[in-house]
Amino acid sequence: MAQHMNLTLKVWRQKNDKSKGQFVTIQAKDIADDMSFLEMLDVVNEDLTRLGEDPIYFDHDCREGICGMCSLVINGRPHGPKYGITTCQLHMRTFHDGQTIVIEPWRAAAFPVLKDLATDRTSFDRIQQAGGYVNVNTGGVPDANTIPIPKRIADEAFEAATCIGCGACVAACKNASAMLFVSAKISQFALLPQGQTERYERAQAMVDQMDAEGFGNCTNTGACEAECPKGIKLTNIARMNREYFTAKFFREEDVHTHS
Amino acid sequence: MSNSKPVLSSSLGRKLIMSLTGIFLCTFLIVHLIGNLQLFKNDEGYAFNNYAYFMTHFTPIKVVSYLLYASIVIHAVYALILSMQNKAARPVNYARYDGNANSTWSSRNMGILGTVLLVFIATHMQNFWWKYHNDQVPYIEYQTDLSTGVRSSRALEANEFIDYQVSTDNGVEIVKARDLYKQVDFAFENPFLVFFYVLAMAALSFHLIHGFQSAFQTVGFSHKKYVPIIRFIGVWGFGVLIPIGFALMPLYFYFVK
């Protein structure tokens, strides 16, 4: 049998990207402990809607930890008090009856609040578009495994590729730095043969875009790694730095012309 | 995708500057500590005062010392630039932020720790560097019998001192020097200064427990075997041994001398 609980929510409410927001206290009544955090908000929203009030606006999509849409800083932690999960994977049994829960949006200049708890994360898309892709020739489907890749390398690239672009790294970082995300996106290609063609241009273009979006500068606190739901490792940031400095000092085409 | 921004106007380029100047300052600390260990010699400052003369008059060392002053300034200026950008990257703060859940205290307070260090460096240079270079320290003469090694010393009046001199007369070595050792002894009679020095060394400890390994991460170093070694050196060498070594100097002069 599920246990039920009553909670006090302090929720950030903000009309739109122009207005100033504020915290609003809302009671969440009769919440079952096997609900997910987002289901709890659904229940609260049903109550608000019935009362004729504006429901709390928050991002979500897959609700199974793979799309990266759900966000929320819950009691001072991105995706709540547990490690290695998204908010949709957080269950109410983590909380107890009578608890006060503070719910805030991701806070970063590059993630402006759209409404309440939902932020605009298209800055990540623009970073990705700046260089997070490979060019391939279309044509007949090649046989699988025609290009040999050592398993360690394939695994490492795969791990980097598990980044779901949620932005918890930015939310957790005291500098609102996006370096864990960008380094994962650079690493997944830098490690593989298919990514070599654009390798050094990619590192420069993505870092430039990251800076242009107004993310902060990493001070290697490691908060991103700790809060990342997918366990993306800090060693990716070291790799990104290597890729970028190698590009800048040894590979930049404008500088090293071959005549 | 080409026409990328110049390195030094990028976040990573600025971080590279922080890291390289930081590592350079770390290597300086090793030299500075080893040299200053001569303060613990019970020789009326003979070794230390000769060393101080050498360090301020040997051209290669002088060149390195100007590099060092530049590094301190550049490190501090870039710290300020990066910190301001970081502040701007989060215009609205969290009402609740549980930093301890995901990071160490020192890693989140590098700016504050660095500011303490900057104030310390200014005070420290005023106490000794400025006084030494502007003839505001006492003078001393050592007479060492070269056959027996027996040494005596006497304070010199300002009018008896022209410049650092080493001469030998009848098997007796005579050294006239600026007595920085005495100045150290004098400065550390002040308990507030002693306290501030010890506090600053605590700040140095925390700054380097995070900073030393962080600098290697910034230049892109990652290695299964060597990174743990770097972390070990950062914590026990730069975070413990070096700050304690320095902190013992004011404590020794205050409590023992």
Ligand code: HEM
């Ligand atoms: C003896 C003096 C000092 C030493 C040996 C030193 C050393 C270091 C090292 C090794 C780092 C790591 C660099 C990196 O993460 O890439 C660092 C970072 C930092 N230092 Fe210093 N530092 C000193 C003085 C200062 C001063 C005077 C300030 C400030 C005015 C300062 C502010 C900072 C800041 C804010 C960081 C973090 C920047 C970052 O990680 O990106 N430091 N320091």
Ligand code: SF4
């Ligand atoms: S690195 Fe981790 S926290 Fe950052 S966007 Fe990717 S999955 Fe999310």
Ligand code: FES
């Ligand atoms: S809703 Fe898709 S990851 Fe949470």
